[in-house]
Amino acid sequence: MLNTQGRPTHAGDIGVTGRNTFTRNRALQMEEALIFETGHLETTGLDIEEPDAFTPRLGAHARKSDIGLPGLSEPETLRHYVRLSQKNYAIDAGLYPLGSCTMKHNPRINEKLARLPGLGDIHPLQPQSTVQGALELIETLAHWLMTLTGMPAVAMSPKAGAHGEACGMMAIKAAIEARGEGATRKIVLVPDSAHGTNPATAALIGYQVRAIPARADGTVSAQAVRDALGPDVAAIMLTNPNTCGLFEKEIVEIAAAVHEAGAYFYCDGANFNAIVGKVRPGDLGVDAMHINLHKTFSTPHGGGGPGAGPVVLSAALAPFAPVPFIRKEGDALRLVEDAEGTQSFGRMTAFHGQMGMFVRALSYALSHGSDGLRQASEDAVLNANYIRACLADLMSQPFGDRFCMHEALFDDRWLKDTGITTLDFAKAMIDEGYHPMTMYFPLVVHGAMLIEPTESESKASLDLFIMTMRDLAQSARNGEAERFSGAPYLAPRRRLDETLAARQPILRWQPPAAVAEAAE
Amino acid sequence: MLNTQGRPTHAGDIGVTGRNTFTRNRALQMEEALIFETGHLETTGLDIEEPDAFTPRLGAHARKSDIGLPGLSEPETLRHYVRLSQKNYAIDAGLYPLGSCTMKHNPRINEKLARLPGLGDIHPLQPQSTVQGALELIETLAHWLMTLTGMPAVAMSPKAGAHGEACGMMAIKAAIEARGEGATRKIVLVPDSAHGTNPATAALIGYQVRAIPARADGTVSAQAVRDALGPDVAAIMLTNPNTCGLFEKEIVEIAAAVHEAGAYFYCDGANFNAIVGKVRPGDLGVDAMHINLHKTFSTPHGGGGPGAGPVVLSAALAPFAPVPFIRKEGDALRLVEDAEGTQSFGRMTAFHGQMGMFVRALSYALSHGSDGLRQASEDAVLNANYIRACLADLMSQPFGDRFCMHEALFDDRWLKDTGITTLDFAKAMIDEGYHPMTMYFPLVVHGAMLIEPTESESKASLDLFIMTMRDLAQSARNGEAERFSGAPYLAPRRRLDETLAARQPILRWQPPAAVAEAAE
Amino acid sequence: MRFLPLTPDNRAEMLLRIGATGIDDLYGDVPRDKLLAKAPNLPRHASEIEVERTLGRMAERNIDARSAPFFVGCGAYKHHIPASVDHLIQRSEFLTSYTPYQPEIAQGTLQMLFEFQTQVASLTAMEVANASMYDGSTGTAEAVLMAHRLTKRKRTVLSGGLHPHYGEVVRTISRMASDDVVSLPADPTASENILDQIDSSTSCVVVQSPDVFGNLRDLRPIAAKCQAQGALLIAVFTEVVSLGLVEAPGAMGADIVVGEGQSIGNGLNFGGPYVGLFATRQKYVRQMPGRLAGETRDAEGRRGFVLTLSTREQHIRREKATSNICTNSGLCALAFSIHMSLLGQAGLQKLARVNHANAVKLADLLARVPNVSVLNETFFNEFTIRIKGSAARVIEDLAERGVLGGVPFSRLAPGAGHDDLIVVASTEMNTQADRTAYAAALKGLM
Amino acid sequence: MRFLPLTPDNRAEMLLRIGATGIDDLYGDVPRDKLLAKAPNLPRHASEIEVERTLGRMAERNIDARSAPFFVGCGAYKHHIPASVDHLIQRSEFLTSYTPYQPEIAQGTLQMLFEFQTQVASLTAMEVANASMYDGSTGTAEAVLMAHRLTKRKRTVLSGGLHPHYGEVVRTISRMASDDVVSLPADPTASENILDQIDSSTSCVVVQSPDVFGNLRDLRPIAAKCQAQGALLIAVFTEVVSLGLVEAPGAMGADIVVGEGQSIGNGLNFGGPYVGLFATRQKYVRQMPGRLAGETRDAEGRRGFVLTLSTREQHIRREKATSNICTNSGLCALAFSIHMSLLGQAGLQKLARVNHANAVKLADLLARVPNVSVLNETFFNEFTIRIKGSAARVIEDLAERGVLGGVPFSRLAPGAGHDDLIVVASTEMNTQADRTAYAAALKGLM
Ligand SMILES: Cc1ncc(COP(=O)(O)O)c(C=O)c1O
Numbered sequence A, B: 001m002l003n004t005q006g007r008p009t010h011a012g013d014i015g016v017t018g019r020n021t022f023t024r025n026r027a028l029q030m031e032e033a034l035i036f037e038t039g040h041l042e043t044t045g046l047d048i049e050e051p052d053a054f055t056p057r058l059g060a061h062a063r064k065s066d067i068g069l070p071g072l073s074e075p076e077t078l079r080h081y082v083r084l085s086q087k088n089y090a091i092d093a094g095l096y097p098l099g100s101c102t103m104k105h106n107p108r109i110n111e112k113l114a115r116l117p118g119l120g121d122i123h124p125l126q127p128q129s130t131v132q133g134a135l136e137l138i139e140t141l142a143h144w145l146m147t148l149t150g151m152p153a154v155a156m157s158p159k160a161g162a163h164g165e166a167c168g169m170m171a172i173k174a175a176i177e178a179r180g181e182g183a184t185r186k187i188v189l190v191p192d193s194a195h196g197t198n199p200a201t202a203a204l205i206g207y208q209v210r211a212i213p214a215r216a217d218g219t220v221s222a223q224a225v226r227d228a229l230g231p232d233v234a235a236i237m238l239t240n241p242n243t244c245g246l247f248e249k250e251i252v253e254i255a256a257a258v259h260e261a262g263a264y265f266y267c268d269g270a271n272f273n274a275i276v277g278k279v280r281p282g283d284l285g286v287d288a289m290h291i292n293l294h295k296t297f298s299t300p301h302g303g304g305g306p307g308a309g310p311v312v313l314s315a316a317l318a319p320f321a322p323v324p325f326i327r328k329e330g331d332a333l334r335l336v337e338d339a340e341g342t343q344s345f346g347r348m349t350a351f352h353g354q355m356g357m358f359v360r361a362l363s364y365a366l367s368h369g370s371d372g373l374r375q376a377s378e379d380a381v382l383n384a385n386y387i388r389a390c391l392a393d394l395m396s397q398p399f400g401d402r403f404c405m406h407e408a409l410f411d412d413r414w415l416k417d418t419g420i421t422t423l424d425f426a427k428a429m430i431d432e433g434y435h436p437m438t439m440y441f442p443l444v445v446h447g448a449m450l451i452e453p454t455e456s457e458s459k460a461s462l463d464l465f466i467m468t469m470r471d472l473a474q475s476a477r478n479g480e481a482e483r484f485s486g487a488p489y490l491a492p493r494r495r496l497d498e499t500l501a502a503r504q505p506i507l508r509w510q511p512p513a514a515v516a517e518a519a520e
Numbered sequence C, D: 001m002r003f004l005p006l007t008p009d010n011r012a013e014m015l016l017r018i019g020a021t022g023i024d025d026l027y028g029d030v031p032r033d034k035l036l037a038k039a040p041n042l043p044r045h046a047s048e049i050e051v052e053r054t055l056g057r058m059a060e061r062n063i064d065a066r067s068a069p070f071f072v073g074c075g076a077y078k079h080h081i082p083a084s085v086d087h088l089i090q091r092s093e094f095l096t097s098y099t100p101y102q103p104e105i106a107q108g109t110l111q112m113l114f115e116f117q118t119q120v121a122s123l124t125a126m127e128v129a130n131a132s133m134y135d136g137s138t139g140t141a142e143a144v145l146m147a148h149r150l151t152k153r154k155r156t157v158l159s160g161g162l163h164p165h166y167g168e169v170v171r172t173i174s175r176m177a178s179d180d181v182v183s184l185p186a187d188p189t190a191s192e193n194i195l196d197q198i199d200s201s202t203s204c205v206v207v208q209s210p211d212v213f214g215n216l217r218d219l220r221p222i223a224a225k226c227q228a229q230g231a232l233l234i235a236v237f238t239e240v241v242s243l244g245l246v247e248a249p250g251a252m253g254a255d256i257v258v259g260e261g262q263s264i265g266n267g268l269n270f271g272g273p274y275v276g277l278f279a280t281r282q283k284y285v286r287q288m289p290g291r292l293a294g295e296t297r298d299a300e301g302r303r304g305f306v307l308t309l310s311t312r313e314q315h316i317r318r319e320k321a322t323s324n325i326c327t328n329s330g331l332c333a334l335a336f337s338i339h340m341s342l343l344g345q346a347g348l349q350k351l352a353r354v355n356h357a358n359a360v361k362l363a364d365l366l367a368r369v370p371n372v373s374v375l376n377e378t379f380f381n382e383f384t385i386r387i388k389g390s391a392a393r394v395i396e397d398l399a400e401r402g403v404l405g406g407v408p409f410s411r412l413a414p415g416a417g418h419d420d421l422i423v424v425a426s427t428e429m430n431t432q433a434d435r436t437a438y439a440a441a442l443k444g445l446m
């Protein structure tokens, strides 16, 4: 069964392969139980001295309910997490061409600097006089972000891309309300190709989404936008470069049309890595754009976060930026934390944003410098095009054989009669030592394969990847279905049953007794 | 072909197994080329600014010869070494029961503290007034070592166990020379079961080795020592607990006999982990003993070092200790660096020993405390005996079914008619996710298997190990030769040909041109 | 540039292969006048030494929590992080991996998340927990939106003991969605009458315990009233260590529990990244925001873990998703989970006792300073003092004397009329010397 | 105790299984009167917080190389270590693995060693290198012993430019083995006549360049004389960065090259652990001390690496081994190799130029201080100044003024009659501000 994007919804029938061992370990690949299965309730892996006698002040609030969490000694803890880690793929271990995710090299100097006590061990509510260096760091990063985007303001507190989207859209809403049009402008335009966070954010802020269809060439036409605009439209959310890996060539016209209609232009900046130092979004007419520091500015993904999503703002939106923000007062920097008496739309999070990520991002920016950032974007685009060009004869491109930005997009037309799906193909890549590309996104492309190598890959690495992809593609075309349908064969786990997981969700460990009881 | 210890000298004929991939990667297990094959001569992974113009002072000594070393960018470097690391077994990943090596947990707090700038970033030749804290640290560790061993002095500078042996033996030689017996005492007694470093050290210091045979029970008899002693004997080098995992029960008598004969007692302290806080070598009559901080005191092995081998000394030997040593002068500590005017036998290394290891060892000692160290030794002994007891019915013990210290020793009699060697058995353990025990050592036991679990293993971990060993042993007894003869099947490499390596040694990479030339 | 592997030769060769004459061919869709001719006006690349110096200078302009007697809390706490935690989270395979979209090569992250969810559920005494939110404050806002979806009502009641920032975050998003919020006035002595605010139009009630002033609150009566009115009780905490000693919200009838997890495994980091903990009842799980890891089997029947119930999420559901959250706090959740594995309940309880003991000792000491009174009847590791004069001023003066003495409540809620209150926190890091230094310095200012 | 996984129940159960009534049954071979009834008189176990405080206090009593203008060298140098180096060597699989005795699960370490050996051989322009020695000084002693084995002679000539500590280490072991050592007097201006010391009884000549005073030495004439007399030339260096700019000993005819590798990838660590580099001619490899990694094939024909030629080593050859060394400097070799991989020759040459430039600038500046003269005609990143008065005194006075100005030669060789010499080193870490601070402070003392 396939869904509308051509993604299989069930795993096929797959036989058992390979040599068995008693432990089920496979030499360096270890099985590992859950901490709850190995720990002991009385064990702790930390030595803590009991306090001297004192009179508790808990009143009637002392905990009576069970906690039920076993502890592990330190050696067991180390081994548990080292073994778990060994079941993960990582940038450090191989090419990670996840389109839209910008899995670039994460410099270790960033990690080191984020751990300086003067940066990592300061409290968000210390007296501001004791954290002037921290404010200076945020200001410095803000300066880089504004200069690179050509925008006059930036809100630093959003915690990730989606949070940044919310920030930008709230600023837009506040601006519209300040104009007294809050009641009429209720629509946000979002192309079908947009990332799921865009429509979700629009809805979160209380807007309705109006879809804009994509053009045959993978971009949004200014005419389609004009057709959708009206006095009920608050904003457009457009990704540029877009999720098909293309630069929106009519973006300047689109921005003009949006502004003319009294709406604002929110740009999803997830793909900023293609154009840093090459194009300034501010020059294109953008009103707000989030920057995923965990993509473009190399802060590590950490298996799903944390990120940071500062939002650059146009002059029209700047007054509505959230608190806190920094104001220069003579030689000192002051953090304005209270929205009272400003036009700020309010507060998005308890403190001042992802300082830990700011340190890393600034370290990245200073290291690269203006020249290095520009070169990095060029290399990212070059690498993607190189892959695209070298696979174009075997795999199908949804929008024809043309240059792309930092991502190469293929669809599954070329797999048509093979019985092999994009998912199967991706799983076979795993056996070859590659993390699959982004699959089935953007939704507008059937069986999409979105490949983003980033600038961090050497030509030798790309060449081996290309040869491998070609070998796989030939295999697929030759109908060697077994290489794909049962894949992965060599990973710590064979294909996992997602349907089973969703049907009867098991979302936490339960003591065997509780499980038995529940089953009765 | 087997050598006298029963160790095969050739790998058998082994077929190719498993699923092939194009890249030869196996999902998370990556192949990785040499840096010389991927790097570029013009590349560097470090940004270094060229200096301003200046007048060189190299005279006629500027380098003209080629270097020929390619560089890697930082992302390539990370990936190279991460991938290499993934081909290694490690304590953090699993049980590492290498007898005589004490592969215990390496606490990470040790690593953190060794990197404090005030400890890691100080120079050995800074003015002593600027490193009083460092000297205090060394003195504190020295105090712990002396107290735990019951010895009045300790030489801190030896760089590893073997270097410590040299230190102890040089002190002995100096003491004998000071007595005017240098010309007559030329012999050092060393049991056959001793580690190779013992006879090698004796020879290094200019002594001849006289072997002492082991008794049927695996220990050295006082009588055998008495028989070997004479006016030509300078010292005995005895390991206690010994390399068969047994406490030398006549050690007090032996020490007395040695002293009576005018010789000294060097104790190899590699197995100190069995008795810390339980027995003080000083109480047994030992004159000198090295302590492998990289075994007993948890400093990491690092794939082969660095270690540290402080040597505790009896009052008789203390005056001859090497420079540098620390002397208290009022409130200050002074490092005496010059042997002139002392009885010191001289200097063993450029500076003051392995400070980086001292920090870790002291952190370990303070963390455990006196109570924890004693408990650790007891647990180490308990764990070894538990393994021994649980395998005793299936595997043969060379010295009968008796309690051991922190290592359980088996021989290969039980494999006799299986066609399976100790080596085969070890390689099959690899497939099961275990690092093999020490094999073919001590030499006095045929096909020796020396298992040292250390105190760092939980009972659950031991139980799984035991069950696996039993499964393997049953398999071997059942004649399932294929599980052993071709092993390992699942490791990054199948069995490696050591004979080939030694026959035509390739000890470095050569550019392909040079290799071709050499082949002509 | 040390981070860029391509050599000039590589670039030339690749352009040739692509069929481009120069790099800007690839930027052909960019309006020509918008393509920058050269790099923007910012410094050029710099060596590690230089970058370290620049950021090191900034670091030195801050006073870090280790270098002074330190009593600042209010939602972020200075605790000891075991060295092994920081070591493990820097493993390449955790640090440089993405969201586990390919479960066969992400079992490490997925099993960890499953364990994390179990830990959070156990700590809060709830049935299920998600795989983390950005932080406690954004988690609280998400909890409110979830309550609205579940109750199909739009009115939120915020306790006066809720961290003012958390309240602001709720109000900001509620204002955008035109939802109603009743904010009770700041309530330093836990004496508000919140029950009267709950009626059949109430979607949810948000109550924090320990509250922002450190008071412990009994949630049971509120839970009962909520249940009677068909409203949901959202229980908030900012100090997760308290759960070692203080009754769990799940045991008092909370419907959604949300809190800040920073205290376990995560550094202060000037406010972020932190990790939001989010737990609820099993029956509400399909309205829960955020990712969920679930157990399943692989093709050979072996246990494994996957992200599941993703039909709640934006990448599947788009505008109908339960939240727009995508990237969350994965690595912070890992740090939390490792630290919690080390602690176990035995360690957590001990740690909580030490925290409580230190706070009690400090409160006793400060209470003896003239013109200083401790407001709390009950507290865990944080309490509120009333002093003579401006709390903001006193805190600045203390800092000048080398003591970071807490948070003036007026900083969190400038207009609330509590300018003489200082919220003081104490953890296992504080020594007797710290306490006497604080008391002495404060005495000098009163 | 956080490091011990066994619970009291576990212990009881295990004793039962073993058939022991108590733990001391297992210590039955220990003479009863020698078995301690209780733990020795030392402090009890301590938490991480406490251990960190204790060692932190010791650390604070030292002045680290980052916190002062720093010019101390003489065998150990303050260089920048890239963050990625320290990160990588802490990978569990490198840090907590043993000597690669099971090559199938130690290819990471083995391939790294093979690469390390290649790097060392390339840098020194020699044919082969081993997998490391403890440090440069012990490596030098091993080189002398190796020369004795090869030449079957016993007489060593030590240049007056050799680091005095290195000389002492050679003399100590030679004295033990009753071998002859001729030590030329300290030679600050590289003017000794070493050629005359070489005759047909000479086993080896040990010459350092850059020498301990910083002078660069031409090894060619010495190599020629050695060759003529059947002696071996042992070339020593203590600053491996010099090889980026200074002619390699292998290109000048050295037979054995030995040096300290600390400068690349390894911290100062108050003197250890460091990493000894050791290279020689192919034909001498079977007399080489230390481990060697070599290339081979696995059962499927794939390239792999093993420890090889171990018949030279103690565990096989025992008293006939080429050395007693067992544990070496594996992890320091890894750090070296990673750092060197990052540098490549291009980076190394640049790094060497910066070092040289900084030293030249410093020498020019100090030469202008009254009563100070620079002795060297040539140098790399280290040179010697003659000052008025006691060098030891001046260095202490400089330290009090916050400048770590170098090593008084008298500290290395107290009786040598050079009490007015300071050996000064400068690396890429020094700034112009450091240099002017030094010159100013020195001026104040002259
Ligand atoms: C195009 C696009 N937009 C938005 C986002 C959301 O960013 P984040 O995950 O940081 O919330 C992503 C990231 O996955 C994305 O790829």
Ligand SMILES: Cc1ncc(COP(=O)(O)O)c(C=O)c1O
Pocket (backbone or CB within 6 Å): B100, B101, B160, B161, B162, B163, B195, B197, B198, B239, B243, B268, B270, B271, B292, B307, B308, B309, D325, D326, D327
């Ligand atoms: C019994 C014994 N003695 C001596 C040594 C030598 O110690 P090191 O390797 O530290 O030089 C070892 C270590 O392998 C050993 O096991």
